[in-house]
Amino acid sequence: MTGTSPRQGRVCFTSQVRADRLNDYRAAHAAVWPEMLEALRDTGWRDYHLYLRGDGLLVGILETDDYDAAQAGMAATEVNARWQAAMSGFFADEGNPDEGFVILDEVFFLEGQLEAAGLPTRR
Structure with a gap:
């Protein structure tokens, strides 16, 4: 997100899933509730990905115009409270998982540096 606030554009976060719950976590995310998907979309979450390492490290990447507003929008939904x-x-930490990100x-964005160097971003 070179040149922008860490709260807009592309956002990357980590969290920690309990190692003994990895399979259940994967299963829950294989079929996220349709109303949760709609709420994420409608509150400004785009191109949202979650990656999970074998020890429970969770990495999320998303794009949004305003991360704080997207978080607040989700917090105001009933479906998010249930989710x-x-x-x-x-999760290893107590509390709402989405508040512990x-x-x-x-620190590096290939296309941004290619562009700044006057180089084509694709061949």
């Missing part, structure tokens, strides 16, 4: 309650047993700073 967070259902997901709470999967650790936002990472972007």
Whole structure:
């Protein structure tokens, strides 16, 4: 997200899933509730991906115009309260899982540096 606030554009975060719940966590995300998918879309979450490492490290990447507003929008939905309650047993930290995300700073973006160097981004 070079040149922008870490709260807009591309956002990357980490969290920690309990190692003994990885299969259940994967299963829950293989069929996310349609109303949850709609709420994410409608509150500004785009191109949202979750990656899970074997020790439970969870990495999320999304695009949004305003991460704080997207988070607040989700917090105001009834479906998010139900989803967070259902997901709470999967995470190492107590509380709503979506409130414990650790936002990472972007330190390299290939296309941005190619563009800044006057190089084509695709061959």
